[in-house]
Amino acid sequence: NERKCHKIAAIGADGIGPEVISAGIAVLRALSEALGSFDLDFTEYDWSSDTYKKTGNYIPDGGLDELRKHDAIFFGAVGAPDVPDHISLWGLRLAICQTFQQYANVRPTRILLGTQSPLRNCGPRDLDWIIVRENSEGEYAGQGGRSHRGQPWETATEVAIFTRHGIERLMRFGFEIARQRPRKLLTVVTKSNAQRNGLVLWDEVAAEVAKDFPDVKVDKMLVDAMTARMVLAPKSLDTIVATNLHADILSDLAAALAGSIGIAPTSNLDPTRQNPSMFEPIHGSAFDITGKGVANPVATFWTAAEMLAWLGEETAAAELMICVESVCEAGIVTADLGGTSTTVQVTEAVISEIKKRH
Ligand code: NAI
Ligand code: MG
Numbered sequence: 001n002e003r004k005c006h007k008i009a010a011i012g013a014d015g016i017g018p019e020v021i022s023a024g025i026a027v028l029r030a031l032s033e034a035l036g037s038f039d040l041d042f043t044e045y046d047w048s049s050d051t052y053k054k055t056g057n058y059i060p061d062g063g064l065d066e067l068r069k070h071d072a073i074f075f076g077a078v079g080a081p082d083v084p085d086h087i088s089l090w091g092l093r094l095a096i097c098q099t100f101q102q103y104a105n106v107r108p109t110r111i112l113l114g115t116q117s118p119l120r121n122c123g124p125r126d127l128d129w130i131i132v133r134e135n136s137e138g139e140y141a142g143q144g145g146r147s148h149r150g151q152p153w154e155t156a157t158e159v160a161i162f163t164r165h166g167i168e169r170l171m172r173f174g175f176e177i178a179r180q181r182p183r184k185l186l187t188v189v190t191k192s193n194a195q196r197n198g199l200v201l202w203d204e205v206a207a208e209v210a211k212d213f214p215d216v217k218v219d220k221m222l223v224d225a226m227t228a229r230m231v232l233a234p235k236s237l238d239t240i241v242a243t244n245l246h247a248d249i250l251s252d253l254a255a256a257l258a259g260s261i262g263i264a265p266t267s268n269l270d271p272t273r274q275n276p277s278m279f280e281p282i283h284g285s286a287f288d289i290t291g292k293g294v295a296n297p298v299a300t301f302w303t304a305a306e307m308l309a310w311l312g313e314e315t316a317a318a319e320l321m322i323c324v325e326s327v328c329e330a331g332i333v334t335a336d337l338g339g340t341s342t343t344v345q346v347t348e349a350v351i352s353e354i355k356k357r358h
Pocket of ligand 1: 089093
């Protein structure tokens with residue numbers, strides 16, 4: 001009965017990122033001590049927009065090889081007011097996602113106990129979704145260019161790339177997730193009426209893969225109609241698969257419908273497990289509240305639970321979510337959820353809940 005030790009690389013990065021990641025590490029340490037069933041070994045990396053401003057790079061030479069030695073990456077947020085967002089995003093977050101072939105981005109959404117949806121009559125059990133986002137190609141493939149800079153005829157292209165390989169691996173992963181859930185329902189989001197090449201291939205591959213999952217019900221939605229359905233009939237959805245751009249937008253809507261962007265987690269997964277996967281809250285670096293001690297750490301705690309589940313510690317993950325939800329239910333929440341507690345108070349409450357239960 002050997003205790004497993006999971007090696008975690010922690011990168012807080014910018015803004016509230018370091019604040020929520022240190023809260024997450026404290027809670028994870030308390031959980032592993034209380035349960036005694038596994039160990040966690042954290043290595044912290046201070047890569048951020050400050051590193052970029054000093055050295056011209058977000059990730060130092062050999063940095064990605066360092067990360068590769070870990071079982072998972074626990075990430076805060078990147079983005080600074082004085083660095084263009086496309087530089088920070090591609091310099092750190094996307095550099096990691098692409099190098100490690102984290103082609104599936106998974107975003108669970110539900111209404112935690114003690115929190116409220118802005119939707120009328122939508123209680124905790126009425127909204128329980130998993131959005132699976134294509135995370136390696138599509139509209140964010142990075143293909144395109146700009147010419148005739150500054151001229152009235154300046155031209156820019158942003159080319160969406162859809163490959164059979166990329167779509168198929170993502171669809172299979174989406175169907176697998178749907179199959180593991182009680183409802184076995186997968187909604188494939190598309191826009192193949194207007195985007196008649198890439199998204200027609202998307203639909204065709206979805207239909208082919210569906211044949212291997214006869215036990216999963218498939219349902220196809222145009223992305224525009226999907227936004228309305230998420231708002232008007234949240235109960236009718238379960239697992240959702242969508243392109244990089246579509247799912248990026250839908251998952252922010254999902255987070256808002258669940259009460260706050262401050263609670264939503266995401267996982268960037270390499271389902272082949274050849275590379276470490278990366279776990280992060282979906283929110284950004286939130287300059288407006290940085291350093292004030294009021295960032296909601298719940299998104300990071302839920303992220304930590306998703307990371308534990310991926311590492312095979314499903315029981316610990318479930319325990320952590322029970323503790324987080326009972327703290328929310330007790331009204332110990334930050335301002336974004338209508339409360340008055342600080343990041344540290346919420347963190348300490350979760351830690352004492354963990355200790356109380358074990
Ligand atoms: P944001 O998520 O940082 O902030 C949006 C709003 O939500 C702000 O009012 C903020 O105060 C609030 N908020 C976010 N997280 C919160 C939390 N944990 N607790 C309480 N309130 C919270 O998005 P924004 O303002 O569009 O982006 C700011 C920077 O973050 C930009 O540089 C952007 O590129 C970057 N960003 C990075 C991401 C990443 O690293 N994965 C994701 C999204 C944005
Ligand atoms: Mg986004």
